[in-house]
Amino acid sequence: MQPLKPKVRATIVCIRHGRVLLVSKDGVRWALPGGRPGKQESPEETARRELHQETALEAKALVGAFQFIGATTVHHVFTAAIAASARPKPGNEIKCLQWLSHEKLGEVETSTTTRQIVSQFFHAHTP
Template structure:
């Protein structure tokens, strides 16, 4: 199983997603390199993909995808900083959590967002149900 550092950036109740050219939306993140701690990979990937530097990273949980174990971190970034696509990333955008259910987004992204907002109680029951239905439709 591959290890991936995944970053959940939330600002004003919106989540930062990134996308490569002709690709699904996803949470920022990437492979954990050999001799690199997951939190180091999360910080590096966030900056490489969005130019954002996290003030603080907080470890949230692990999420197991099909072949990937996501080490999920919460990132706080200053309210005045703008996310800019960088490296292989073509687009960065902030989305309301319920909007993610209607996007072409990766299955792990939908699952991680659902777990996070269910845990902190930010989504209404109908919002969680909508996201869950979208995840269930694409999960084998």
């Protein structure tokens, strides 16, 4: 019997004024934008597509930040540079979104993986 192949996901961290962009399908549980790749789609292509589908944002630049191995999923984490004037709008299956400071992340319902990815990102990008 072959071992189970882990799921793969492109996850995007958008930061503006020290706050991270979170999306929600139900207005209760929050996550980073992202999703699973389509056939023959690279993690970067997935990240661009998912960011646009979920938030209507276009990444001016998309940089691979790190890989995060969760319980069942390998996350290819990207940071997206977006225009200062860009305003995200919920799209696709997303009901709402919000910008939240890293310090307030514990005040909303998220997965452990979301909290760990955001913490790792801020730890790596804070002098």
